[in-house]
Amino acid sequence: MDTHHASEPALVPEPSGGASDAKVRVAVVFGGRSGEHPVSCATAAGVLRAIDRERYDVLPVGITRAGEWVLVPDDPTLLEGGRAEITAADAQVLVPLGAAPGPLVVAAPGQVPRELGTVDVVLPLLHGPFGEDGTLQGLLEMAGVRYVGSGVLASAAAMDKHYMKVVLAGHGLPVGPxxxxxxxxxxxxxxxxxxxxxxxxxxxxxxxxxxxxxxxxxxxxxxxxxxxxxxxxxxxxxxxxxxxGIPGREIECAVLQGRGDDAPRASVPGEVVLDAPAAGFYDYETKYLDTAPLTMSVPAELPAEVAERVRTLAGECFEALGCEGLARVDFFYTDRGEVVVNEVNTMPGFTPFSMYPLLWERSGLPYPELLDELITLALERPAGLR
Ligand SMILES: Nc1ncnc2c1ncn2[C@@H]1O[C@H](COP(=O)(O)OP(=O)(O)O)[C@@H](O)[C@H]1O
Ligand SMILES: [Mg+2]
Structure with missing residues (x-):
């Protein structure tokens, strides 16, 4: 992880184009050190395509598998296809640590470092360890930068399938043995x-x-x-x-933090239907390779009271873990009619074709507006202890 301190070489401010000054500056951060690196890149591609450029100045920042932060061309085609890989290009991005949020800095070897300007909000599109697990969130807290999604504790607790169950069971929520x-x-x-x-x-x-x-x-x-x-x-x-093993159907529900003191909002539930899963479950191949037969059924065909139970439980899981921003809560709807929580994802798949955005689209919030909502929630939230 690179950090930058004020005593480093003199900086040349990036020329700022007049009209863009009023825009919100969003650093879209993706890639990362987990096995889900290419998935994260695909998510970033979807966001770069859909984000409202009239409202947002977008700064695409990739993290290599080794953990280096690099400035990436603003070109979704380079990030799509499920095989994308962020490599250590010449320009490194440095995150300043300190009491007040400082500008991100780009440093290329042999050149005077350039300021990228102050970032208003970070959109961390990272799945898995070193991204979704509270570590990145901790870095951003230390840097005093606002970010989309859950904080350190909720991210870490939801990432760990052991502690997630401890917390949920402690709140009386149904988890399996x-x-x-x-x-x-x-x-x-x-x-x-x-x-x-x-x-x-x-x-x-x-x-x-x-x-x-x-x-x-x-x-x-x-x-x-x-x-x-x-x-x-x-x-x-x-x-x-x-x-x-819990025999049953896989039902997922998208949760969005409420504005102000409002309760969390839960989407219509969706279902992941596996036509003929090779490994007998929803494995990596089925999730990400086009060849695997998988249907997302949105909304899930469920008795009304079961759908309502799923939505209620999803909101309760969100609050039990202290999630912020967004989360997707995944359930098993068992052959015996029970609803059991499988897991809570604090940075769910987020391409325009992923379950989380599809659930919101079906619930009346299209992808670009969902991005607006998440960024607004992050900007409204105070930085630091909260
Ligand atoms: N206890 C279980 N009973 C039945 N199927 C399961 C169970 N745990 C996981 N699976 C299957 O494995 C898939 C992946 O497990 P999951 O815990 O969701 O991991 P990940 O966090 O990698 O998504 C699930 O979507 C489901 O198909
Ligand atoms: Mg899962």
């Missing part, structure tokens, strides 16, 4: 860990505690396959969560 395998438990008492898994019954879902996009997740049918699945999950996160 699970067990946690820490690296120490796995090393010192593997038999106990395996017993705890077996007592969940099969199938189980073995997951890295903090990943995303289904990376590192295995559906396990037999006790003898648990160890390999745990080791696979550990390649993504030393802490592993094992959950009882």
């Amino acid at each position: 699970y067990t946690v395998i820490t690296p120490r438990l796995w090393r010192t008492d593997r038999a106990r860990a395996l017993d705890a898994v077996a007592s969940l019954g099969f199938p189980v879902f073995v997951k890295p505690a903090r990943a995303g996009s289904s990376l590192g997740i295995t559906r396990v049918e037999r006790a003898e396959d648990v160890e390999a699945a745990v080791e696979e999950a550990q390649r993504h996160d030393p802490k592993v969560v094992v959950e009882a």
Whole structure:
């Protein structure tokens, strides 16, 4: 992570084009160090295409897999297709730390650093670790910059499938049975860990505690396959969560923070329908490769009282975790008619074709207006402790 302090070389201010002064300056930050790097780039492409250029000055900032921040051309075509990769180009972006928000700075080797001007709000379009998990949010808090979405605690708690369940269960919200395998438990008492898994019954879902996009997740049918699945999950996160398999439909609900003191707003629920999932669940390939048969059904065909229960629970999960801005809450609607929370995503997929924006579109808020709403919420929110 690059930081910049005021004592560094003299800066040449970027020429500011008169009319643009009234615009809100939005740094769109994407890419990043997680396995979801290309997904994040695709999301950024969607935002760059749709964001209202009359209202916003947009600064596209990519984060490489190594964690360097670089200024990226404002060209969505370079970021689409699911294979995009931010590379360390010559111009690095430096984030100033200090009490008052300072201008972002661009530094190219052998050149005098240039100021990019003060950013009014950061739109962090990062999924997974080092983006959606509170780390980036902490950096922005330290820099005194406003940003879209949840703060440090909610981001971190929602990212960790273990603590997310602890918080939700603590609020009486319905989560499924699970067990946690820490690296120490796995090393010192593997038999106990395996017993705890077996007592969940099969199938189980073995997951890295903090990943995303289904990376590192295995559906396990037999006790003898648990160890390999745990080791696979550990390649993504030393802490592993094992959950009882919950047979049912996958229902998702989009939540948007209320304005002022208003309660969170919940969209119509949607359903992810897998036609013939190869891995037997909603895995990475199904999520992001065009070949995989997947239908998003918006709104989900549900009995009215079930849809209402989903919307109520989604808002309660948002508040239980202390989310801000946006979140997508994912549920299982079981064969026995129960609604169980699977997870809360504080930076859900956000391309114009992703579930979160589609749910809002169907609920009367089209994509560009959804962006306006999120940026407005972030600007209304005080920086610092809140
Ligand atoms: N306990 C479970 N029971 C049944 N299916 C599950 C369970 N956990 C995960 N899945 C399947 O795996 C997919 C990915 O799991 P999820 O926890 O949502 O991970 P991610 O955070 O990577 O999206 C889900 O969408 C669902 O298809
Ligand atoms: Mg999921």
